[in-house]
Amino acid sequence: MFVGTLSLDLLLGDVRSLKQKRSVVRPVVAELKRTFDVAAAETGHLDLHRRAEVGVSVVAADAGHCQDVLDGCERLVSDRPELQVLSARSRVWNDGDE
Template identity: 65%
Template structure:
């Protein structure tokens, strides 16, 4: 009898964003929600606004993804970063990325 080894990788990213010409929390939501929805729809990641909710020109977005393949996980995280950075209505100030494997 052979044992099957299941390997799982979890990737997490946090984006610190400066929003463009936004003057209210309502306008902020109209910028942030479509980005979160696009990340979820295109890449099947869990994504949400995770910080700076009380400031209308700054936000923090967080996302997480699980994969059985480290290469696939890295590819998804790269694509998510490019998607967020490509939105002209936000300025990407910083990105934090963490990948956890079974040996962590």
């Protein structure tokens, strides 16, 4: 069993309130879940208007599949014109890793 994680640090476009931020981030998180069948959530920068951190995780039988899913998630977010990906960190663990 392998577990893959992805952390995306995002800069949002013209967002002036936390309510506007939610209206940008929530559809992205929902699309990640729907498209790739992953667990995804806003995980950081919760009190900043123009920044967001989105975390994604996936469980699969092989490491290659985990990495392919995480790469697809990163591409999906990168292709959105209202978001700029400042950094993306991914990692795949197997059940023997500490």
